[in-house]
Amino acid sequence: MSAALKVSTQPRPGSRLEVAVEVPGARSSASYEQALQSLSKSVTLPGFRRGRVPRAVLVQQIGIQRIRASALEGLVDSIWRDAMAQESIEALGQPELREGFEALLERFEPGTDLTLVLELDVSPQPKLRSSRNLTAVAESVAYDPAKVDELIERSRRELATLVPVEDRAAAAGDVALVAFEGTYTDTEEPIQGGRSDAMEVELEEGRMIPGFVEGIIGLSPGDAATIQCRFPDDYPQEDSRGREARFELTLKELKSRELPELDDSFARSAADKESMAELREELETRLREEAERQSRSNRHEALLEALVSELEVELPETLVQQEIRALIEQTATQMAQQGMDVNKLFSRDLVRSLMESSRPEAEKRLRRALAIKALAESEDLAIAEAELESRIKEVRLELQQSRQSSGEIDEQRLRDAVQEDLLRTAVMDWLESNSTVREPEPDTAPEAGASDTEAPAAATTPSPAKRKATKPADAEG
Template sequence: MKVTQEKLPASQIGLEIEIAPEKTQQSYEKVIQNYARQANVSGFRKGKVPRQILLQRLGKTRIKAAAIEELIQDSIGEAIKQESIEAIGQPELRSSFEELIENYEPGKPLTFSAAVDVPPQIDLGEYSGLKFKAEEVTYDNEQVDKVLEGERQQMATLIPVEGRAAQLGDTSILDFKGFLAPEEGADPQAELEVIPGAEATDFQVDLEENKFIPGFILGIIGMNPGETKEVDAQFPDPYANEELAGKAAKFTVTLKELKEKELPELNDDFAQEVSEFENLAELRNSLEERFKKESDDNAKAKKQEALLSELVKHATFDVPETMVQQEVDAMLTQTAMRLSQQGLDIKKLFNQDTIPQLRERSREEAVNRLQRTLALREVGERESIKATPEEVEARFKEVMEEYSGEDVDPQRVREAVENELLTEKIIDWLLERSEIELVPEGSLNPPETDTVEETVDSLDSQEQNENDSEGEEQQTVSATTEE
């Protein structure tokens, strides 16, 4: 068999394959024999149908098509083996199948073109001595106080307030009903339009500015228990319910009760109540260690992210479509497994309507992940960076202990551990040889890209909005300004 190779874009190899005359004849005869054994023709026993009648019944086009399908499949596999091509994914026929049928004559050579994806060639360029900026992450010692204060708020006791008006920080019990404010030029005597879902009785809410829509909480400040008041508020824009976005509203509010929080004292008893520690000092130390580790981990992650972005800039890729689609498959599978573990209905989130959109939205992230992985792998091969068997075994035991009692495939875990260790080693090697300029956190503002889970959430939200407008209305007033 004669095979001619051609390098194509997108990491493909083009193949022009010429099938020998005897092979084209053999395939044609084989198809006829198979049909003859299976054909049921009135007046003839099965397997005894004359050749000419069989050809008339089936038609030469049908027989030629079946023969060509078999020739193409066998010939591509043989060509890949003959040429020692490291093919990935399924081969692609480049010739027109209709033209092949038209030109095919048993006993004569048949030439056709195909293409196969192959592992990409990576022009890595510069990778040692990279210069880039990374956001600096510093430990904030106020984090501990915020956590402790949050615990105190959770354990607070509500005490009825007497003799004063409502103020920020109080907890209120109230009745309210919302209306859309009249537009400019409207009849002042006209009845106000009720806002669906904007009504409640004996509703408890903390008087904090970020609760409800702007203006609602501030309108309650200064009210006394038993007082009824009309409060002006404004729906933010954008807003979950687009019909209300940016519109002014009026609420009739009756303050029924007013309470204030009595916070527990911050002492050893408090520490024992909210944690496993015996005293407040131990609790503080534990929180400090946790936040310092988080800060260090975040700082390292920022440097790694900046490093990988810079590394990819210096590399030229030709990622094959097969690898992209495999990566998309892996991403969607991982997301489905995580969401399933959270108790979500995967069949509802991943269906024939959403999967094509999910695949399209995931493509950019998949390509980016592949580029980073391929670039790191190339660095590792050039610099002979490897994870030792001892390192892999130690990490493998740690991971298997974490999954103790769960049904996991040890071989897959070991492969994942080895890959993770190798990636860490290559990144550390690159970081040690890079020049990193630390800049304030948040100053780089990398472009945001939707993750697979965010995309699933987005599609699920669209479906909820389309199918459950009533549920959306119930969120009308309880939405905070942060939403």
């Protein structure tokens, strides 16, 4: 490293640091000479060998301003690296020249002392106003014995035999094969994706938009009808929200379910159990465990929110942008796994929109991570190396099995992720032991099943008949 630099620092808002560096004239002169040598090796002039162009000719051909700019670029880069190392400053990303490069270039004179003022993001220093005796409100989830029968009945329906119906009208619970074409009644425009020549519809409430299933019930195979519907205000397709629609529909086929008997044969078909008693016992155990997991998740969520409310920190923009990019990459990966062409879908406008909409979630995730870090440091919570190594081996094996190959694993990312997960668990266990969690008041309790109308299947426990199909996904963690 070169001779010690004279460096002064000043904290700035947003977890930024102003760094002023006094550059001696000898250092700026050396940078200028180095730029001349470098440019001399890259320039080819008739009559001269590469690297042997006389100084005066080189200056005349390239121009003094280009040489000065090249010298200043190299000087700024070497100075900020030396200053960061000398002062033990951990910079996040590249620094910025406070006055800008062009303004600095105007006053740059090789051989003359120069003061550089850099601004850069640095790691935030999170602090907790308090971490002990926090109070949080979380709803516990009780085991409901009735759900055992619900799951068995759902599995029974899934294993039912579909029998063609020709001698009666469609009724609730049937499966209808329909052809339809939808039109918005306000504009008479066809509904995008609102047409099918043959689609199976389960005639159950909530399966389709309001009015659609009700319009099919009562029809007989071969009947045609006009069905009036209204799209919900929260319908996923924004253009359709709240709009009235008309569907010209024909019932092509109708089938009813022939349910299997609830006997030991059913238990074997549904979940590889030897008897109905064994099936019920397994479902009860699973539902009790699920209720406890959900209760614990609710407590942890509430405690983490309480902890974050005690956090004092300024988020550096560099970290926020990194987290936003991570969220977008996660979204892209999920879409690609669903078979979507990410390269076509992710236009510049979409990426820009995602970056804006992802910011609140990115900041939330950062605050939570920093709150966990601050608590771990203040309470001296650490993960034993043996525990860390053991868990890394387990996760590595799970990843290799889920990929069904020996694909490369980023070991450092794996270690960081596992350590973060273990530390979070340790922090949450500590919070549970040193905080108070109470049930919400009856009038403030979250509405049970608030998300059921959007994704009823995703919010419930898989039925026994589906369990075999979900085992590989469960194993991936």
